[in-house]
Amino acid sequence: MFSVSNMPSTTSVLSTYTTFAASAMLVKTVLNEVQNLTNQLIPQQLREKILTKLGDLMGNSSSQMTLVIDENNGLSINEMFEASEIYLRTKISPSVLRLKVSKAPHDKTFSITINKGEKIIDTFEDIEVIWQMICTETQKTTSDYDGYLNSEKVERRSIELSFHKKYKEKVLSTYLPCVLEMSKTIKEEDKVLKLQPLGHYENVNLDHPSTFDTLAMDPTLKKELMDDLDRFIKRRKFYKRVGKAWKRGYLLHGPPGTGKSSLIAAMANYLKFDIYDLELTSLQSNSELKRLLVSTANRSILVIEDIDCSSNFQNREAGGYDQGDSQLTLSGLLNFIDGLWSCCGDERIIVFTTNHKDRLDPALLRPGRMDMHIHMSYCTPSGFKILACNYLGLTDHSLFTEIEKLITEVEVTPAEVAEELMKSEEADVAVKGLVKYLHMKKTEHVKADTEGEKEVRAEDKESEEVKVEAETKGRKTNKRKARRGRSRR
Ligand SMILES: Nc1ncnc2c1ncn2[C@@H]1O[C@H](COP(=O)(O)OP(=O)(O)OP(=O)(O)O)[C@@H](O)[C@H]1O
Numbered sequence: 001m002f003s004v005s006n007m008p009s010t011t012s013v014l015s016t017y018t019t020f021a022a023s024a025m026l027v028k029t030v031l032n033e034v035q036n037l038t039n040q041l042i043p044q045q046l047r048e049k050i051l052t053k054l055g056d057l058m059g060n061s062s063s064q065m066t067l068v069i070d071e072n073n074g075l076s077i078n079e080m081f082e083a084s085e086i087y088l089r090t091k092i093s094p095s096v097l098r099l100k101v102s103k104a105p106h107d108k109t110f111s112i113t114i115n116k117g118e119k120i121i122d123t124f125e126d127i128e129v130i131w132q133m134i135c136t137e138t139q140k141t142t143s144d145y146d147g148y149l150n151s152e153k154v155e156r157r158s159i160e161l162s163f164h165k166k167y168k169e170k171v172l173s174t175y176l177p178c179v180l181e182m183s184k185t186i187k188e189e190d191k192v193l194k195l196q197p198l199g200h201y202e203n204v205n206l207d208h209p210s211t212f213d214t215l216a217m218d219p220t221l222k223k224e225l226m227d228d229l230d231r232f233i234k235r236r237k238f239y240k241r242v243g244k245a246w247k248r249g250y251l252l253h254g255p256p257g258t259g260k261s262s263l264i265a266a267m268a269n270y271l272k273f274d275i276y277d278l279e280l281t282s283l284q285s286n287s288e289l290k291r292l293l294v295s296t297a298n299r300s301i302l303v304i305e306d307i308d309c310s311s312n313f314q315n316r317e318a319g320g321y322d323q324g325d326s327q328l329t330l331s332g333l334l335n336f337i338d339g340l341w342s343c344c345g346d347e348r349i350i351v352f353t354t355n356h357k358d359r360l361d362p363a364l365l366r367p368g369r370m371d372m373h374i375h376m377s378y379c380t381p382s383g384f385k386i387l388a389c390n391y392l393g394l395t396d397h398s399l400f401t402e403i404e405k406l407i408t409e410v411e412v413t414p415a416e417v418a419e420e421l422m423k424s425e426e427a428d429v430a431v432k433g434l435v436k437y438l439h440m441k442k443t444e445h446v447k448a449d450t451e452g453e454k455e456v457r458a459e460d461k462e463s464e465e466v467k468v469e470a471e472t473k474g475r476k477t478n479k480r481k482a483r484r485g486r487s488r489r
């Protein structure tokens with residue numbers, strides 16, 4: 001586009017035009033020749049590919065198409081415009097420098113939208129789309145009661161959505177419905193959050209110092225997990241090709257104090273992702289859950305801790321039937337994560353933690369649900385070394401051999417070891433304290449074992465007696481049955 005500010009004289013325009021027309025003819029002939037030559041030399045398929053690529057490189061407008069979403073549709077408002085505007089609020093990147101802030105009289109908070117001219121790039125199943133807010137001012141002439149003509153400026157807003165034309169079908173059939181659905185949920189959520197300003201999850205500001213370096217964990221497992229995360233981040237194209245949503249689920253299980261929460265913080269620090277800690281117990285329904293889930297940002301980790309303790313989940317699931325959106329169900333959560341949430345979000349990680357894997361709903365353990373099950377267990381000698389280095393800066397000590405031996409003999413959590421090591425700033429004192437603690441645990445363990453054995457033996461004896469009794473009863477019952485059977489005959 002260009003604007004004309006100075007009109008040249010008619011003759012100069014004519015002569016410029018003649019020169020221009022002659023050059024255009026020449027360019028056309030050369031182009032025809034080049035085309036003939038390429039047609040002979042390059043196969044058609046390759047030719048098409050080259051031309052598309054060249055078109056892309058030169059910003060060829062013919063490879064791009066644009067959908068225009070006007071604010072008004074005749075007299076009524078265009079719902080698609082409203083939906084796009086709401087959706088775009090969640091996509092504002094730090095690079096957008098001009099934003100529009102507004103607040104209606106009855107609103108509690110203000111809303112932020114993109115300003116005219118601003119562009120937002122969004123990706124959806126690996127398709128890049130560009131949104132742009134367009135504002136045009138037109139002069140509107142109206143006449144008042146006295147017949148005087150008044151002229152006023154009218155602003156017309158529209159949102160343009162541009163993408164490669166080969167994605168037209170996909171954008172119309174999947175992306176736009178998704179935008180509509182997302183905006184609906186965000187709108188509802190705004191209402192809910194106004195009613196319940198406490199919300200149900202915390203977007204934890206990540207200042208947790210845990211990193212993979214400070215985490216005491218089986219080194220092979222740690223490496224495996226880090227590789228898995230790296231692969232996940234790199235594989236945007238792969239996920240698209242195989243038609244999978246770009247998300248990954250991890251189930252962390254193990255006793256309390258083995259570092260499940262610390263591992264989540266380490267993952268977030270490693271990937272520079274946000275953490276959303278979802279508090280399920282305060283949620284009432286699937287629709288509430290959906291509203292919260294769509295408001296989580298991309299590149300985030302959604303954490304649901306102690307999934308086995310979410311009694312409201314388990315009990316309702318036990319019913320075995322789907323109660324729709326009015327209740328909170330595990331299947332509701334899983335379906336939502338698999339469906340809408342992943343179609344509109346990118347780079348999502350979901351982590352469930354539990355102390356009792358055996359108590360989990362089988363739906364969660366099914367292959368493909370959680371991509372990786374990670375067992376966080378008691379402290380190992382290598383784990384101890386990491387903790388000693390982390391807490392005391394110690395890489396070796398005369399007591400290390402004894403500690404390492406003790407650690408293999410007793411079940412001690414990294415949290416317990418860490419606590420002992422923190423008891424003194426003097427490495428020597430702390431290490432000795434740990435040895436004492438481990439010995440104490442070992443003695444307790446042996447004692448518990450002996451008592452346990454006694455109990456088991458007593459239980460065995462008892463159950464033996466019960467068994468004998470049951471067998472006797474069984475025999476008696478069988479005899480009775482047999483008698484009854486005989487008398488019936
Ligand atoms: N594997 C570990 N590596 C380093 N520090 C650990 C580890 N496990 C526990 N800790 C220390 O113990 C504290 C408690 O651990 P954390 O909260 O991560 O355990 P958890 O497995 O999430 O326990 P819970 O099941 O009770 O939630 C941490 O803040 C950390 O200081």
Ligand SMILES: [Mg+2]
Pocket residue numbers: 260261262305353
């Ligand atoms: Mg925890």
